[in-house]
Amino acid sequence: MVRLYHHVDRQTEEREQPMPRRVDHDRRRTEITEALLRAAHRRGLHAVGMRDVAAEAGVSLRLVQYYFDTKEKLLLHGLRLLTERFTARTAARLAALPGEPGPRETVEALLLAALPSDEEGRVFHHVYTAYAVLAMADETLAEQPFLGDPDAAEEAVARLLARGQADGRIPAEVDARLEAVSLLAMSAGLGTSVLAGQRDVASAEAAVRYRLDRVFTGRTG
Amino acid sequence: MVRLYHHVDRQTEEREQPMPRRVDHDRRRTEITEALLRAAHRRGLHAVGMRDVAAEAGVSLRLVQYYFDTKEKLLLHGLRLLTERFTARTAARLAALPGEPGPRETVEALLLAALPSDEEGRVFHHVYTAYAVLAMADETLAEQPFLGDPDAAEEAVARLLARGQADGRIPAEVDARLEAVSLLAMSAGLGTSVLAGQRDVASAEAAVRYRLDRVFTGRTG
DNA sequence: AGTTTCGTGATACGAACGTATCACGAACAT
DNA sequence: ATGTTCGTGATACGTTCGTATCACGAAACT
Incomplete structure (x- = not known):
């Protein structure tokens, strides 16, 4: 090609x-x-x-x-490229994890990848949120698959959390699905508030790590 | 007047x-x-x-x-009215809580008020997020006080969580500040995904309640 | 060689936008 | 009574937008 x-x-x-x-x-x-x-x-x-x-x-x-x-087609290609790039970026970050990463490291990498920590992340989060807002009033955009099936990420995180439970790192009473939903929503919300200038990246990352510390409370290793 | x-x-x-x-x-x-x-x-x-x-x-x-x-002035007034309305709406919801609401009920009401559950909530969340996205590229909007000091809500939630700790309903090792940040970010993120059509309101509310159940783990009463 | 197709530029067109101007009646001040 | 200010309508201006048209050189196919 x-x-x-x-x-x-x-x-x-x-x-x-x-x-x-x-x-x-x-x-x-x-x-x-x-x-x-x-x-x-x-x-x-x-x-x-x-x-x-x-x-x-x-x-x-x-x-x-x-x-x-037409402009509409350009915008749709834009959304597609954006999600492709983000998927690739996230995959690269996961691949770059040292050693044999456990569920905790993997989930953390996933959540941090969605934060606007570097320029690429800022571009992604800004433009992606802009698309999301457009989709709130534009039917054509709304039926577009956002992030290539939005609950692919949810599925991945839920699986990792379940693995953490199997390993005894996460208490059994945790609901992996709801926990995944809440973690991803938190990450998205943190990203928005960072870009809107309400919070700095460091505090957003701290919140992510704190939450993961709270979820992974079992024995490590 | x-x-x-x-x-x-x-x-x-x-x-x-x-x-x-x-x-x-x-x-x-x-x-x-x-x-x-x-x-x-x-x-x-x-x-x-x-x-x-x-x-x-x-x-x-x-x-x-x-x-x-000018249009800019109209937009600024719009943001101001929007946040005023939201503050009033939230206050009304809090006032409508039955009996003597504890920290759990109050925090839950705060978080659920930000979710687009009814038409008013949808309008608020949609337009507010649209303003936030505009602020990401517009300097004039960026320096506008969003939601009348964005961390007023953070402060309120953190205080309520601390009260929950004092009452023994929340474990002492919880960081009230970081927990408040993560709860509010989650609520905002959930709202966006609901409006973007990725999730329905019920599941968003379920996620909020689940998270609060996890935070409030101590004795009740 | 001739002809069709591709890639590209220059430019035009109609609509919609934010903003500005002109005009006029009704209310108030004196 | 009169003159000024206020609230409102109609309409116009200049720009920018997305889209469309015309033209032309270079490649490729026959």
């Missing part, structure tokens, strides 16, 4: 009749969508127009129209 | 030189601002224009301009 500007590399691909000739459409689309996300973070998603995206991507307005016919 | 349309009732008020003659400006302003909040809930805050507000309030565009010179 990778084709570059002037040199070819065509043989790696079977070509049906009408196919893009010279430039890699998917690559271009991604570049433009990334420009959308950057612009949305800087000026606010609501304030971003086709022309802003074009300028941010360094292309002409026509090109943005060419690759995404 | 109450002056009505055609009949006067002036004697209740001392009048300085240049004062509004016939209509109650504050009342009008409030009506228009309420129209803004309704329109913002229906179409999304970003999509609301001066003309929409005028139509929703049943007045002419000129009047909206007359009472709020």
Whole structure:
């Protein structure tokens, strides 16, 4: 799926009749969508127009129209790319955990990944929340799968908590499902208040760690 | 501060030189601002224009301009009214608690008041979150006092939790401050996911009650 | 070689936006 | 009685938005 500007590399691909000739459409689309996300973070998603995206991507307005016919399609691609990026980022963080991470370390990494601690996290949280707000009044956005099935994360955390219970690290009377729901909601809420300037990242992280300390009260090891 | 349309009732008020003659400006302003909040809930805050507000309030565009010179001022008034209304609503809910409510009942009422359970709650949460997102990219909004000092609620909850500890209903090793932060963040996060269509209100309320059950583990009474 | 398709630029169009201007009647002050 | 201020309507202005149109060079296919 990778084709570059002037040199070819065509043989790696079977070509049906009408196919893009010279430039890699998917690559271009991604570049433009990334420009959308950057612009949305800087000026606010609501304030971003086709022309802003074009300028941010360094292309002409026509090109943005060419690759995404309408603004709505561009916005939908934006949401899709955003969630893909976030999934990848989270997976990378999990993979980077040292040794053989237990449920506690894994859940902590999951929750902290959703916090706006670095620039990437800030962009993600800002734009994602903006999409969520748009979805509150826009039907098309509302029926879009947010975060690629929003309770995938819930499922993952609930499973990890159940594992913690099996290991004796979490008391049996904990409801893994409800606990997962509340942890994820807390993480999201903390992120929003950080971005809204009501709290700093350190205190948000402290709250996450405190809560996990309270959930994992059993013997360790 | 109450002056009505055609009949006067002036004697209740001392009048300085240049004062509004016939209509109650504050009342009008409030009506228009309420129209803004309704329109913002229906179409999304970003999509609301001066003309929409005028139509929703049943007045002419000129009047909206007359009472709020610029759109920015209208938006700021909107945020102010929104937080005032929410404060009043929460206070009313607390006052409606039966008997002599303990910390548990009070905290629960506080957290549930922030959930979008009825139409008023949905309007509040939607528009408030929309403002929060706007504030993430708009400096003027960012320095606006959100919810009339955002950690007033945090302070109140922390105090109630401390009272619960003093009463022996909450274990001493609980950190009242961090617990308050995490509870409020959870409530906000749950509200957002309800409005985004990812969860229904009942499950959000269940999560709140579950968490409170976990916090209040000591003897009751 | 000729023709079709692709990628790109420049520019135009109609709608909607926030804001400004003009006008006028009713209420108040003197 | 008269002049000024207040509240309101109608309407216009300039900008920006999303979208559409026209044009043209370079590639690819036949």
